[in-house]
Amino acid sequence: MSCDAVSFTVQDEGKLGRVVALPVQSVGRPRSSVVRLLVPRLVLACCLCALTAAAEPHRSCPGAVLEGDVSEGQAYTQALSPQLDFKLEAVPAGWMIRVLPHNGNRPLHDAAELANPPYRSPTPILISTDFAFRAQDAVAWNPRTFRFFTLPAQVARAEVAYQATLLEPNRPAAGAALYPLLEQAAEGTLTIVDAEIAGGTANQTTPAASVASHFDQTAHTVRANLPPTPLGRLLHVRFRLTVAANQLCR
Numbered sequence: 001m002s003c004d005a006v007s008f009t010v011q012d013e014g015k016l017g018r019v020v021a022l023p024v025q026s027v028g029r030p031r032s033s034v035v036r037l038l039v040p041r042l043v044l045a046c047c048l049c050a051l052t053a054a055a056e057p058h059r060s061c062p063g064a065v066l067e068g069d070v071s072e073g074q075a076y077t078q079a080l081s082p083q084l085d086f087k088l089e090a091v092p093a094g095w096m097i098r099v100l101p102h103n104g105n106r107p108l109h110d111a112a113e114l115a116n117p118p119y120r121s122p123t124p125i126l127i128s129t130d131f132a133f134r135a136q137d138a139v140a141w142n143p144r145t146f147r148f149f150t151l152p153a154q155v156a157r158a159e160v161a162y163q164a165t166l167l168e169p170n171r172p173a174a175g176a177a178l179y180p181l182l183e184q185a186a187e188g189t190l191t192i193v194d195a196e197i198a199g200g201t202a203n204q205t206t207p208a209a210s211v212a213s214h215f216d217q218t219a220h221t222v223r224a225n226l227p228p229t230p231l232g233r234l235l236h237v238r239f240r241l242t243v244a245a246n247q248l249c250r
Helices: 040-055 135-140 152-167 178-182
Strands: 006-011 018-023 064-071 076-079 084-091 094-101 126-128 144-148 186-198 219-222 233-243
Touching (some): 064 076, 064 084, 094 233, 126 233
Antiparallel strands (some): 084 094, 094 126, 144 186
């Protein structure tokens, strides 16, 4: 029942009376037998309507800010929401961002891996010297924004699309079902606050140059006492992850 513009009238029918709720605009000139009374029951009804209307509009969905640090060969895991964990997983050349179910049931591919195509190429979820990125390039891609799914059903549908790309890697349309899902994905931003690296001696590649442009603006230490290598090493990073309000309820 709508609570908009309701006039409550009580019609005199002896000792008992009958409560009639009518829209104000439908009530004409009252007869002598109809009197408008403000009684506790009617006040309570109005209050309940108002409280219901105020409580309905929006569900609270706070964001998240995580701060941590991780060293070469180590992992970092922290709850992102009651349903999801954020993880920096150690890989041979650095770390990979993972978003995993909090219950510990790890899918074949996680909610961040599936939500950041194109696959098998440089990606914001990879903080490493893979794909010919030097250590300083990995640090200079800063900040980096990535997507992740928040619902198991989204992950399952994205997995189907991902498997289709494996079957037909040279046909981009094979995974077309993934792209409408990306509109439902949440976004997180990882900022490297400080880093310690052994710098790479190779020239910067074109793919790295397209995203890695903030090395001088990022606090860092270069260990000059380590043996030089073409790509260098990521030794330690301190970071901040930010997920805006409403993203975790998508």
